[in-house]
Amino acid sequence: MSTKYIIDDQYLDEQVKFDDYDEAIEYCYEQEIIYYSKAMDYLMENDASLKDSLAIATEYGIDDPSKLNSEYLATIHYQDALINSIGEAEA
Numbered sequence: 001m002s003t004k005y006i007i008d009d010q011y012l013d014e015q016v017k018f019d020d021y022d023e024a025i026e027y028c029y030e031q032e033i034i035y036y037s038k039a040m041d042y043l044m045e046n047d048a049s050l051k052d053s054l055a056i057a058t059e060y061g062i063d064d065p066s067k068l069n070s071e072y073l074a075t076i077h078y079q080d081a082l083i084n085s086i087g088e089a090e091a
Contacts, residue, residue: 004089007082011042017089028082032075039074046077053077 005024007016011033018024033039047053053073060076062068 005086006089008085008087009082010085011078011081021086024086025083028079028086031079031082032071033078034071034075036070039070042074042078043070046081047073052080056080 002019005018005021007018007024007027009016016024016027018027033042043050043053050073053076054068056076057068057073
């Protein structure tokens, strides 16, 4: 019996199941938060200080704040949260 993986996507209020870990990771990196208002709402609810988002951006090698915007910060924070929520699904 092979292991199944699950992502608890609290932003979309759903759980998504995958047959392997690589599929789950790929799903995470495909997710985006677009539009200024949605990005700002996401950040206000999940990272109002922008501390976590800016730390993730720094990990990605972005050290020039002029290259950042709310959509990018919300998206990388969301993707990171999704990756951290990957777990093994119960059979």
